[in-house]
Amino acid sequence: MGQQHNELRRGPWSNALANALGDTRGGGLERYGETMTPVIDLWRQPEWSFLRAEYLGSGIFTQAAVVGEFSTGALVNPVAAGNLLVVVDRLWCDAQGGAMAGDATIATEAIIAATLTLTALGRSRDFRQPNNSQALIFQGTDPATIGAIFQRRRGDAVTAEFAGPIVLPPGFGVCLVNRTANLALDGTFLWRERAALPGEL
Numbered sequence: 001m002g003q004q005h006n007e008l009r010r011g012p013w014s015n016a017l018a019n020a021l022g023d024t025r026g027g028g029l030e031r032y033g034e035t036m037t038p039v040i041d042l043w044r045q046p047e048w049s050f051l052r053a054e055y056l057g058s059g060i061f062t063q064a065a066v067v068g069e070f071s072t073g074a075l076v077n078p079v080a081a082g083n084l085l086v087v088v089d090r091l092w093c094d095a096q097g098g099a100m101a102g103d104a105t106i107a108t109e110a111i112i113a114a115t116l117t118l119t120a121l122g123r124s125r126d127f128r129q130p131n132n133s134q135a136l137i138f139q140g141t142d143p144a145t146i147g148a149i150f151q152r153r154r155g156d157a158v159t160a161e162f163a164g165p166i167v168l169p170p171g172f173g174v175c176l177v178n179r180t181a182n183l184a185l186d187g188t189f190l191w192r193e194r195a196a197l198p199g200e201l
Contacts, residue, residue, distance in 0.1 A: 012195075016042050016051035049126060054194045057086075057122035061139040063185045069141035071185035074112045075122075076173035077193070081134040085196040086168040092161035093176045093187040100153075101179040102160030107147025109171045116140035125190070135193055138173070146175050155180065169201055 061073035122133030153160035
């Protein structure tokens, strides 16, 4: 079927709206407002991540203590993934029983890869494609904090949760750093990843 009069196209979101409405005619997003005034929030329903072609990712790390160094884990949107946008919704860490000062930092992929070790790919939390994450998990230790600090938690806490969303363009990552030396660190990242739309990057 050819393009309809006044049809608006916007990549996967055009298809998402048509699918959400059960439009079987095809052709993507039509000017529904010409005949009705719908309020359709394509982001309200979490299961509509399927319609938006988003991958829901989760990743963990466990870094052992190293004398005189800060335990660190990172989630990276790699340059090699191409036109990928990663939005981190939640991130938190646990010092395995020791009080810590926790930092969340932003750093380039190059800095993270030069300091930490790649340990895993992310895992799916929507059960569609269990091993299809393009984001990468790094972990390791260093005598200094990696990247620029943008959030901090008090030094008398065992666990620390940091606020999202955090948007990662290609070549950047977010790090969880235990600023108390000689302590182990467990961490978890929850994020969404999708192909960037024109003008987003």
